[in-house]
Amino acid sequence: MGYSKLSQAEIDRKVEAGDFKRDEVVVRDNRTKQIVRFEKKSKHESDIFPNTFIQVNNNFIYQFDIKKVLDKIKEQNLKQEYSSLEVKYNILLDFIEMHDDEDDFTSEIYSNAVALSREFESKVSQLIEELDLKSDNNVDRLVNVLKAYVNVIFSYAIFLFIKDKSKRKVKSVIDKKILALRNLITPLYEKLLMPIKLVRKDFSNEMIEVPDLDNSLYIKHFTSKGFNIKLLDLLVDFDNRYQSSIDIFELCKEHNHVLQRESNSNSPYYGKPPRDNSQYLAYSLYEVLVDLSKVEELINEVDQLDLTNEGLKDKIFTRLAVN
Numbered sequence: 001m002g003y004s005k006l007s008q009a010e011i012d013r014k015v016e017a018g019d020f021k022r023d024e025v026v027v028r029d030n031r032t033k034q035i036v037r038f039e040k041k042s043k044h045e046s047d048i049f050p051n052t053f054i055q056v057n058n059n060f061i062y063q064f065d066i067k068k069v070l071d072k073i074k075e076q077n078l079k080q081e082y083s084s085l086e087v088k089y090n091i092l093l094d095f096i097e098m099h100d101d102e103d104d105f106t107s108e109i110y111s112n113a114v115a116l117s118r119e120f121e122s123k124v125s126q127l128i129e130e131l132d133l134k135s136d137n138n139v140d141r142l143v144n145v146l147k148a149y150v151n152v153i154f155s156y157a158i159f160l161f162i163k164d165k166s167k168r169k170v171k172s173v174i175d176k177k178i179l180a181l182r183n184l185i186t187p188l189y190e191k192l193l194m195p196i197k198l199v200r201k202d203f204s205n206e207m208i209e210v211p212d213l214d215n216s217l218y219i220k221h222f223t224s225k226g227f228n229i230k231l232l233d234l235l236v237d238f239d240n241r242y243q244s245s246i247d248i249f250e251l252c253k254e255h256n257h258v259l260q261r262e263s264n265s266n267s268p269y270y271g272k273p274p275r276d277n278s279q280y281l282a283y284s285l286y287e288v289l290v291d292l293s294k295v296e297e298l299i300n301e302v303d304q305l306d307l308t309n310e311g312l313k314d315k316i317f318t319r320l321a322v323n
Contacts (some may be wrong), residue, residue: 003315006062029060040297044234047287048072049154049294054301056312063319066158070096073151079144085119089148092116092155106163113156117177120149124184131188133277143284146185150291153177157295161302162320165313171303178292178299185285190239192282193217194248213257217282218248222259226276235282238289 006014014020019030040051048069055062074093078086092112099105127142157174161167197212213219218235221227232245242248252259307313 003056003059003061003312005315005319006060007065008062011062032058044237044290044293046291046294048151049291049298051294051297052301053298054305054316056305061312061315061319063316066320069154073155076147076151078148085116085123085145088112088116088119089152092152096155106159109155110159110163113152113159116152117149117156120145120152121177121180121184124149124181128184128188133281136275136277139277139281143281146181146284146288147291149181150288150295153181153292154295154298157299157302158320162317165307165317167302167305167307171299174295174299178296182289182292185288186238186240189282189285189289190241192278192285193235193239194241194251210255211251213252213255217278218245219252219257219259220279223261225261227279231283235286238286 011020020028042051045051050064050069052062053064053066074097077093078089092109095105095109095112099109123145124142127138127145130138131142132138153174156177157170160173161170164170194216195212196209198207199210200206201208217227218232221229221232232248236242236245236248251257305312305316307316
């Protein structure tokens, strides 16, 4: 079968020319009526990663331009770490830069990403353990390292794929990295949004865990002027405890919690108030979790490819050559 390669720009041009047509969640060839690409929509958007990377439909191959992702990754240096980790991460960025501009550094990028992924995982664990929400620098360091680590995981995945020209290792290796990072940050994310406290049960000596609604960022989205209530539906999607924002309302009903608008008139601060690091970190963790979900989508799309088809394989890796 002869495959046609398509980028986003090429699809857009063909839609504008009338060759292709967007039909709800798919793009079709007007002549053959064949599906060209599924339009993967998401309410969770990433600043770096697209909603879909690689699709094969009929004799069409859609691939997102990986160079665009790598260009954004190269802009994200480690700014607050000042350690060997920063040096090693920036060396990885240098290899990505050289891969683009001069030669094929796939093996070097892959080797660096393998070693870095271990170090980043340990560093994230350490920074979470040492987290001090009263310190802007402490919080910024954690956020900066997390964003860099997602870039390492993506580089690990894509250059493993390019290096081996096989899908067999990508899912088994990268899924574990994503799961490990998610397991590190999700408890912190959930604690920020809805902390848990211990109370006595019915005037007895038994202590039980209940949601701390008075100190919940979820509740602040209802009550505080500095929070956008529309963000609730986004944030709750990555909280394993709740299905939707309706569950937060149910908690308020269950615990007789009154949602009352906060007054900002008695603020003790003059000029610019200090940053709400709980809010800032929760939103930053949300962005990291969204980015991880996009990398996970790449892994799933790679896993679905039929790389026993040499024609398909050749077309895919020709387009993945970013230099």
